[in-house]
Amino acid sequence: MAVKNDRKKSTYQEIAAEAEVSIATVSRILTGASKVKPETRDKVLEIMARHGYDTADLQMVKQPQTSGIIIFNIPSLGNPFYSQIASGAKAAARRHGFQLLVNEEHINSNTIATLTGLIQKVNAAGIITTNHVPTPLLRKLYDTLPLVQCCEFDNELEIPYVSIDDIAATKATMEYLISLGRRRIAFVNGPMRYKYARQRLKGYTESLEKAGMAQDPALVIQLPDVSYDMAVSAVGQLLASPQKPDAFFCISDVYAAAVVKSCARSGINVPRDMMVTGFDNLDIASMVNPAITTVNQPKYQLGFSSCELLVDLINNPQTGVRRILLETELIVRESTSPLIS
Amino acid sequence: MAVKNDRKKSTYQEIAAEAEVSIATVSRILTGASKVKPETRDKVLEIMARHGYDTADLQMVKQPQTSGIIIFNIPSLGNPFYSQIASGAKAAARRHGFQLLVNEEHINSNTIATLTGLIQKVNAAGIITTNHVPTPLLRKLYDTLPLVQCCEFDNELEIPYVSIDDIAATKATMEYLISLGRRRIAFVNGPMRYKYARQRLKGYTESLEKAGMAQDPALVIQLPDVSYDMAVSAVGQLLASPQKPDAFFCISDVYAAAVVKSCARSGINVPRDMMVTGFDNLDIASMVNPAITTVNQPKYQLGFSSCELLVDLINNPQTGVRRILLETELIVRESTSPLIS
Numbered sequence: 001m002a003v004k005n006d007r008k009k010s011t012y013q014e015i016a017a018e019a020e021v022s023i024a025t026v027s028r029i030l031t032g033a034s035k036v037k038p039e040t041r042d043k044v045l046e047i048m049a050r051h052g053y054d055t056a057d058l059q060m061v062k063q064p065q066t067s068g069i070i071i072f073n074i075p076s077l078g079n080p081f082y083s084q085i086a087s088g089a090k091a092a093a094r095r096h097g098f099q100l101l102v103n104e105e106h107i108n109s110n111t112i113a114t115l116t117g118l119i120q121k122v123n124a125a126g127i128i129t130t131n132h133v134p135t136p137l138l139r140k141l142y143d144t145l146p147l148v149q150c151c152e153f154d155n156e157l158e159i160p161y162v163s164i165d166d167i168a169a170t171k172a173t174m175e176y177l178i179s180l181g182r183r184r185i186a187f188v189n190g191p192m193r194y195k196y197a198r199q200r201l202k203g204y205t206e207s208l209e210k211a212g213m214a215q216d217p218a219l220v221i222q223l224p225d226v227s228y229d230m231a232v233s234a235v236g237q238l239l240a241s242p243q244k245p246d247a248f249f250c251i252s253d254v255y256a257a258a259v260v261k262s263c264a265r266s267g268i269n270v271p272r273d274m275m276v277t278g279f280d281n282l283d284i285a286s287m288v289n290p291a292i293t294t295v296n297q298p299k300y301q302l303g304f305s306s307c308e309l310l311v312d313l314i315n316n317p318q319t320g321v322r323r324i325l326l327e328t329e330l331i332v333r334e335s336t337s338p339l340i341s
Numbered sequence: 342m343a344v345k346n347d348r349k350k351s352t353y354q355e356i357a358a359e360a361e362v363s364i365a366t367v368s369r370i371l372t373g374a375s376k377v378k379p380e381t382r383d384k385v386l387e388i389m390a391r392h393g394y395d396t397a398d399l400q401m402v403k404q405p406q407t408s409g410i411i412i413f414n415i416p417s418l419g420n421p422f423y424s425q426i427a428s429g430a431k432a433a434a435r436r437h438g439f440q441l442l443v444n445e446e447h448i449n450s451n452t453i454a455t456l457t458g459l460i461q462k463v464n465a466a467g468i469i470t471t472n473h474v475p476t477p478l479l480r481k482l483y484d485t486l487p488l489v490q491c492c493e494f495d496n497e498l499e500i501p502y503v504s505i506d507d508i509a510a511t512k513a514t515m516e517y518l519i520s521l522g523r524r525r526i527a528f529v530n531g532p533m534r535y536k537y538a539r540q541r542l543k544g545y546t547e548s549l550e551k552a553g554m555a556q557d558p559a560l561v562i563q564l565p566d567v568s569y570d571m572a573v574s575a576v577g578q579l580l581a582s583p584q585k586p587d588a589f590f591c592i593s594d595v596y597a598a599a600v601v602k603s604c605a606r607s608g609i610n611v612p613r614d615m616m617v618t619g620f621d622n623l624d625i626a627s628m629v630n631p632a633i634t635t636v637n638q639p640k641y642q643l644g645f646s647s648c649e650l651l652v653d654l655i656n657n658p659q660t661g662v663r664r665i666l667l668e669t670e671l672i673v674r675e676s677t678s679p680l681i682s
Contacts, residue, residue, distance in 0.1 A: 083418035102443035
């Protein structure tokens with residue numbers, strides 16, 4: 001604990017004010033009751049030393065013992081995209097003697113108290129987030145415990161992540177469709193609050209520009225949710241319009257499956273009259289008929305690497321913020337290739 | 342604590358021996374350190390009283406405080422069958438102020454130590470199992486903490502469960518196929534270690550008997566795993582044989598999707614030349630083309646009811662063992678109905 005010398009000291013309140021942190025943070029540093037970021041800790045200790053506190057013993061205060069439990073947070077258990085990611089994360093956790101539990105939660109201002117309560121209850125060693133988290137809440141969580149973002153990440157904060165290069169993956173797929181002679185490529189997108197939706201739209205737009213093709217707003221379908229039924233309706237309407245596309249780039253295999261179904265209902269031959277590409281390489285992409293060309297995300301590896309980063313952060317809090325983008329690949333199936341089917 | 346009178350007492354070892362329980366169980370009753378079944382507790386206290394212990398205060402020992410965390414154990418995060426069940430269980434948990442965390446584990450002799458370690462670490466209030474657990478391990482878990490079986494259950498033990506009547510659901514579907522004039526109905530089944538696989542096979546056999554139709558062993562495909570790729574291969578072989586069926590009853594929509602794909606590859610028209618039924622009503626059943634007729638399991642309700650039973654068991658350990666079978670329904674889609682498609 002901090003040993004006071006005999007001259008009059010600044011209060012902890014004054015220390016906190018000068019360091020621009022809360023008293024709770026100062027208290028956490030003094031008691032070691034929970035993790036504090038190394039920079040914050042160093043800053044507070046430096047100020048305390050300047051104010052006459054003997055901080056030598058504080059430098060030695062150990063980070064608190066945790067349960068060895070890692071929380072893997074996903075927005076929906078019903079989204080098959082996350083299952084292989086969780087498996088990868090679980091494997092990495094086990095390798096290092098940690099246990100991984102899955103929590104289903106949309107992290108927002110309504111749910112953050114429940115989540116932090118849970119973190120305390122299980123005395124979690126760290127957390128992996130996979131979905132969009134509002135910036136202030138993400139910062140708050142990262143101040144509370146070791147955190148790594150997987151897939152969705154916040155570019156504004158200095159917080160580690162493992163993800164893919166959405167723009168590059170989209171451009172590669174668009175170039176492929178254009179190389180097959182497609183000129184009216186529709187784009188089926190998810191909610192713009194997601195990094196992946198914004199970046200894939202950017203990749204789509206830049207690909208059209210590069211190819212000297214005008215972007216037709218009628219061909220961009222923006223959906224509020226990754227829902228199959230919603231996509232079947234929206235795509236059905238576009239197929240019935242006079243401005244029919246000759247291909248669909250879908251930001252999800254779920255949407256692509258909806259396009260394949262809509263085409264079957266409208267008697268449109270895939271791939272001859274309509275090419276379709278998806279994203280993620282979910283099981284559904286190879287189960288529908290024709291099977292769907294898609295961008296493979298290295299899902300298992302995304303989970304594994306995220307958890308490796310997290311364990312490193314737990315064991316070495318001084319580790320700098322690392323950011324990793326993994327490679328994707330285009331998997332060509334029947335929905336773009338008449339030769340395969 | 343147990344107050345000893347002045348005359349010489351039997352040791353706890355002797356009490357345990359007479360009650361036919363372990364010393365650990367006696368200790369748990371004395372300290373209230375974890376849950377013990379009411380019958381066991383009553384028996385031990387009765388024997389202690391007979392041996393001159395004053396057990397009056399022990400009758401009042403409270404069940405231990407737990408974290409309010411319920412573990413929902415599933416064999417695979419990649420199996421979409423469990424996601425809606427988990428959502429139902431989570432809703433029920435929240436309703437009662439509990440939190441639900443998902444653990445992915447095949448519970449067997451290799452993994453039981455990890456699981457019980459986890460239960461201790463998070464100080465779990467209870468657990469819901471969804472998959473096959475070997476009988477001795479299930480008994481051990483149930484002795485450790487409140488437990489409810491969801492979907493798969495063990496008929497040999499007096500442990501609560503919520504599930505469906507697999508035999509009745511299978512018979513209803515088989516009668517439907519027979520009523521449509523099908524006479525050579527193939528059966529695609531999963532591993533026989535599962536209750537659902539044994540009971541659905543029983544329902545299949547009894548339906549054929551009732552209809553006076555001989556069971557052709559060549560039409561029963563028994564697969565070691567619920568794998569789409571495996572089913573595509575096995576079904577493809579049967580379709581190429583001279584003993585082709587005129588319908589498929591599949592114990593999973595994943596298998597049914599594989600049959601639809603195999604038929605498309607072999608140029609067989611579904612439903613005209615081959616009717617197909619699945620089981621579970623997963624998203625995939627309506628996403629493939631033609632959409633698959635299937636048995637709907639009330640997945641959300643299975644999870645919700647399991648967790649309601651569990652919370653009741655946590656709050657009232659004296660509650661008797663309750664067993665619930667929920668209703669299923671046949672959802673007719675294009676794979677059996679030319680009129681719909």
